[in-house]
Amino acid sequence: MGDAIIVLDNEKRMVLVNRAAEKMTGYRKEEIKDKEYYKAMRLFDREKQIFICNLDGADNENCPIEQAVIAQKIVLIPKGIYLINKYDVRIEIDGSISPFKDARGEIKGYVIVLRDVTSEREVERLKSEFVSITSHQLRTPLSSIRWYIEMLLAGDAGELNKNQKDFVFEIHESTKKAIEVINNLLDLSRIEGGTIKYNLKPVSFEKIIEDVISDVSPLAEASNIKIVKKFSKEKIPEIKIDYQKAFQVIQNLLVNAINYSKGRAEVILSLERKGNEAIFSCQDFGIGIPQNAQKDLFKKFFRAENAAAVNAQGSGIGLFICRVFTEGMGGRIWFESEGENKGATFYLAFPLATS
Numbered sequence: 001m002g003d004a005i006i007v008l009d010n011e012k013r014m015v016l017v018n019r020a021a022e023k024m025t026g027y028r029k030e031e032i033k034d035k036e037y038y039k040a041m042r043l044f045d046r047e048k049q050i051f052i053c054n055l056d057g058a059d060n061e062n063c064p065i066e067q068a069v070i071a072q073k074i075v076l077i078p079k080g081i082y083l084i085n086k087y088d089v090r091i092e093i094d095g096s097i098s099p100f101k102d103a104r105g106e107i108k109g110y111v112i113v114l115r116d117v118t119s120e121r122e123v124e125r126l127k128s129e130f131v132s133i134t135s136h137q138l139r140t141p142l143s144s145i146r147w148y149i150e151m152l153l154a155g156d157a158g159e160l161n162k163n164q165k166d167f168v169f170e171i172h173e174s175t176k177k178a179i180e181v182i183n184n185l186l187d188l189s190r191i192e193g194g195t196i197k198y199n200l201k202p203v204s205f206e207k208i209i210e211d212v213i214s215d216v217s218p219l220a221e222a223s224n225i226k227i228v229k230k231f232s233k234e235k236i237p238e239i240k241i242d243y244q245k246a247f248q249v250i251q252n253l254l255v256n257a258i259n260y261s262k263g264r265a266e267v268i269l270s271l272e273r274k275g276n277e278a279i280f281s282c283q284d285f286g287i288g289i290p291q292n293a294q295k296d297l298f299k300k301f302f303r304a305e306n307a308a309a310v311n312a313q314g315s316g317i318g319l320f321i322c323r324v325f326t327e328g329m330g331g332r333i334w335f336e337s338e339g340e341n342k343g344a345t346f347y348l349a350f351p352l353a354t355s
Helices: 017-024 066-071 118-153 164-193 204-223 243-258 291-296 305-308 320-327
Strands: 004-009 015-017 043-046 050-052 080-085 088-102 105-118 201-204 227-230 239-241 265-274 275-285 332-336 343-349
Touching: 004 265, 004 275, 015 017, 015 343, 017 105, 043 291, 066 088, 066 105, 080 201, 088 118, 118 164, 164 204, 164 320, 201 204, 201 243, 204 227, 204 243, 204 275, 239 265, 239 343, 243 265, 243 275, 243 343
Parallel strands: 227 265
Antiparallel strands: 004 015, 004 105, 043 050, 043 080, 080 088, 088 105, 201 239, 265 275, 275 343, 332 343
């Protein structure tokens, strides 16, 4: 097998080691057979900057091997774990630790499966760094272009005639879309790199929605879409949330609803309290979501065929980021659609700060 296999008995001693495990650890099986696993497996956690699995005891809470022994179930090795071999070579690994049982169902030991992912993780990091650096370099000039365009639209350089305003407006919208794609790529890079931070503070959910409406209204007007608010008359208590990320999520849902509506239409935004949660919904009457696409809608880079036909410029990462941000802030996101050309409603739910 290409994967390293190490079998432990119930005393956590190595009773079987395959050739791939010998190569990875640097130890011949004769050197380590019947010895405790940690004598051949020095594991290092990159994020915490500590060695793990270096103690013989179930109190080693950071060690996936000990976790598997305690829970008596399969435990996956998390990202960022390195095996330091006999020659002090650092190897990034993934894999699992699984209990194995006899015919009576009694656990007889544990199978450790390890795979060297050093090269592919390095490629991932280089790709992420490239996307991040490139996106940063593009965002600065595009932001300057947007500011100057907004000055032109405001008449700061003199009044524009109707044709000029129409042209400049199209440039403005295209620039905003380019900035949005770049911001999404930066967010994706941070998500994949595990560097997303959330600044959770009690804020008014209604205020975030109103701020998004104010930002998106020019697009709605240009698209002949009316934004209709159906907010509960009951005052909704504050929610503990990251304002900027919540703004981005709601903005993405509203912009999608506008882009995928057909002709003159309306988008209905609602906000209400249900139990200990604040529930927001964004309903459109546009192209809908085909039944065969619904299970994959929140996946990275996925786009339904009808959405790609209407808006060829979409990146397919907006809803993925919405899901990651929403769940990262302790909320829930889901949608309802009866199918193609039957519209869609997206929902957000966040626990109240007072609950």
